[in-house]
Amino acid sequence: MTRSRLHAVCAAALVVTLATPISAQAPTRFGLGRAATPDEIARLDIDIMPDGTGLPAGRGTSADGAATYAAKCARCHGPTGKEGPNDVLVGRLPAEGFPFSQDPTLPHTIGNYWPHATTVFDYIRRAMPPTAPGSLTDEEVYGLTAFLLHANAVIPAGAVMDRNTLPAVVMPARRYFTPDTRKQSAGKPRP
């Protein structure tokens, strides 16, 4: 081992020690906690991935969702999803492009800003309505998701949303999102 490699290894060891502040004698396992049963996991595991992993059984169309929306959502998001007073959910951009950086008045909606259709289902089921979070049935959430996607002209009237069709919906804003490319290196401001 060369001297500089030795230095590199020591430096690496130091970094590991600092980042993981456990003594060298620590065991890899402490035997704490207890095994989670498949049932216990299923009860809590409500997240849905862009490929549809996690979506439950059930289905819904825009027509199914319209009545639920009017009864449980319109009060805060407006009769058509555009009027508020809370977050504007419906609205498309007139033309090509993604002019959010230039226009502070442009509302970010499901139709013009959300990159994944599965997020609509996931978010509504976990958090809406705020007055009774987690109270909607999966069928209701499929209907509401279809209603909002249709209101945003992302899916046609009558389209059935279920665990197979929802992940296949391509959202208009999808291609505009980019990962963080800031580097840790020195240099000019990279805001």
Place this chain on the structure above:
Amino acid sequence: MKVTRRELIAGAAGAMALSQTARSEAQAPTDPSKVRGKPPRANGERAATAKVQRLVRGGTSSGTPHQDLMGTITPSDLHFERHHGGVPEIDPASYSLLIHGMVDRPTIFTLSDLKRFPSHSQIYFLECSGNLGRTAGPETTPGQLAGLTSTSEWTGVPLATLLREVGVHKNAKWLLAEGTDAAVLTRSVPIEKALDDALVAYGQNGEALRPEQGYPVRLFLPGWEGNASVKWLRRIDISDRPFMTREETSKYTEPFADGTSRMFSFRMDARSLITHPAFPTRLERGWVEISGIAWTGAGRIRRVEVSTDGGKTWASARLQEPVLPLAHTRFRHLWEFTGTETIIMSRAVDETGYVQPTRAELLKLRGPGTTGYHLNPITGWVVQADGRVIYKEEPWA
């Protein structure tokens, strides 16, 4: 109006309590050395004449009143709060954390399980990514401008320890952290951060977390935007892909002038803020200690420069040692106020050489319509000839 006997008694008791407080404030003895003081008590309180408060903004956040604080540690009850479904009440005896997904042993940990693991304590700042008061007028305090950053000593078990315990798979790349608040808030976090310095924290400034900070257990990601440090943590799902939750797509993303939007922009960039003199202070002529805080998600603050002539010249401020990584650093700079109107400002440089930008530099890249996330512009305070100090947004000239 008919008043019941009980109301009358309650009212009288209330009035009595009030008048007693008022008396104890107003009637501090002229010579305290001639009066025996108060007996010991189980819980200390701030001096009645030194009350400080968070600034509550709407129903979802409150900010740290930086203009009222000194040093670097934020008192726990003044640590900023931001939540999406209110502050939940959680019984620590029935609390549990589930870790599952790409692991050998899906496991449920109770609070006492978590506390039995080797622990780690470290002083870190925590900042909301939307920490720039946007409706700021001249009468804006430092707390209104940037109250959504605070510094505490956090204690917990390194997430790396828990991931080893459950046998995280080699090809795992992301995890989902989920809260048990009414928003059941979720964020995707890269596994490298989990294996680096992430904590599953249960302590804050020497005691249990405050409810607003996630009691009994939260995720803590040093240097990263606060929203990702999921509070009231109930579940961690390990995966090889991000989950694309609402909080990392619809929210907490930044449109750029080139017509794109940046996602997963976790790191908070360097920023500094003069906390004195600032609105609503009124300065006397003479020597003034300009003082403030600086912080960066990239590590340590290397330098803070202060200008007392509207940005024409800059001098290096003194940094309070020790300068800790990923924590507020106090800076100070002596200046003589002669009664001439000027603008004072500060700019932070971090250990990577990153220089805190001007608002113009930020907006050039981000565009005027960009969201309020990750905006860290240099802040200027106008010191008027009569000593009044007011906030002024760029352009300063």
